[in-house]
Amino acid sequence: MLELDRLSRRYGDVVALDDLSFTVRPGQMYGFVGTNGAGKTTAMRIVLGVLEPDSGEVRWNGTPLDQGIRREFGYMPEERGLYPKMQVHEHLVYLARLHGVSGITAAKAASDLLEALALSERASDRVESLSLGNQQRVQLAAALVHEPTVMVLDEPFSGLDPMGVDSMAAVLRARVDAGASVVFSSHQLELVERLCDAVGIIRAGRLVADGSVDDLRGTAARRYRLDVGAQPGWTASLTAAVPGLTLVDDGDRSAVVELPPSADDQTLLDAARALGPVHQFTPVRPTLAELFRSVVADPPAEPPVPPSVPPSGPEKVEAA
Numbered sequence: 001m002l003e004l005d006r007l008s009r010r011y012g013d014v015v016a017l018d019d020l021s022f023t024v025r026p027g028q029m030y031g032f033v034g035t036n037g038a039g040k041t042t043a044m045r046i047v048l049g050v051l052e053p054d055s056g057e058v059r060w061n062g063t064p065l066d067q068g069i070r071r072e073f074g075y076m077p078e079e080r081g082l083y084p085k086m087q088v089h090e091h092l093v094y095l096a097r098l099h100g101v102s103g104i105t106a107a108k109a110a111s112d113l114l115e116a117l118a119l120s121e122r123a124s125d126r127v128e129s130l131s132l133g134n135q136q137r138v139q140l141a142a143a144l145v146h147e148p149t150v151m152v153l154d155e156p157f158s159g160l161d162p163m164g165v166d167s168m169a170a171v172l173r174a175r176v177d178a179g180a181s182v183v184f185s186s187h188q189l190e191l192v193e194r195l196c197d198a199v200g201i202i203r204a205g206r207l208v209a210d211g212s213v214d215d216l217r218g219t220a221a222r223r224y225r226l227d228v229g230a231q232p233g234w235t236a237s238l239t240a241a242v243p244g245l246t247l248v249d250d251g252d253r254s255a256v257v258e259l260p261p262s263a264d265d266q267t268l269l270d271a272a273r274a275l276g277p278v279h280q281f282t283p284v285r286p287t288l289a290e291l292f293r294s295v296v297a298d299p300p301a302e303p304p305v306p307p308s309v310p311p312s313g314p315e316k317v318e319a320a
């Protein structure tokens with residue numbers, strides 16, 4: 001397995017990574033997500049070996065990475081690097097041969113990947129003649145052509161059309177199902193939710209959530225959608241009846257509420273029943289995008305700096 005262990009890295013005064021650790025197991029697709037500037041590329045560059053951490057290390061099956069181990073990996077760096085004048089198939093074969101793959105095996109692997117990525121018809125074209133999205137597909141093929149068991153991919157899906165996303169996802173899923181480890185960064189959270197077995201959320205260089213999307217849901221606040229046949233204003237009565245209950249969405253017929261840790265769902269149901277017939281009572285499963293927003297919006301773990309001015313009264317709200 002691939003282990004990033006307590007990586008820290010600064011650029012001058014900027015703390016890019018702060019004690020970052022996570023693990024990617026064989027047969028696992030790991031999505032690495034975070035806000036702009038959170039430290040994803042820095043972490044990937046350290047795994048790639050183009051950047052040294054200030055502290056911490058990266059291990060593969062318990063052994064700290066060296067150039068020998070790294071050569072076995074497949075990379076898709078942020079700076080895409082293909083030779084523009086080379087033909088697509090020729091380029092892939094060239095890269096596979098650099099990894100010691102035999103000519104016949106390399107040619108077959110290149111053809112298979114081009115077919116899977118819907119690029120067979122462009123096999124004899126120069127890389128520079130392809131659109132950016134198609135060059136990106138070739139870049140993925142370049143990362144995979146020597147059949148690596150670990151793949152580290154920086155935003156492999158950005159800029160691809162939906163067919164490109166699907167074909168790339170299928171190629172990666174097939175490798176993962178065959179036992180490979182894949183870690184990729186992305187801002188496309190729906191895609192990460194759909195594809196990944198595990199997700200790490202990084203904020204300001206720290207990992208703030210790690211696990212399957214279901215694991216992350218388990219730690220999220222519990223929300224319920226209710227439809228109660230009661231008088232208008234029933235949501236106010238409900239929030240008054242259950243201490244700590246928050247109204248998240250007050251629709252015409254139904255409402256979404258968030259339970260405080262102290263209350264259980266039966267208390268909520270009883271309180272709703274006391275107001276009228278309950279037509280709907282459904283747990284709301286947060287999407288990864290919603291989980292992400294709540295995790296990155298949480299205040300940092302450090303103790304807050306005390307305010308220098310005493311807090312004033314409620315903020316004035318301007319009329320629209």
Ligand SMILES: Nc1ncnc2c1ncn2[C@@H]1O[C@H](COP(=O)(O)OP(=O)(O)OP(=O)(O)O)[C@@H](O)[C@H]1O
Pocket residue numbers: 011014015016034035036037038039040041042043
């Ligand atoms: N070469 C550099 N010199 C100085 N600061 C840097 C350098 N590279 C990155 N940084 C800073 O380190 C922090 C982490 O940057 P990084 O590129 O790793 O984030 P990221 O999560 O990949 O962001 P994005 O999603 O925008 O690509 C940011 O504050 C960034 O400005």
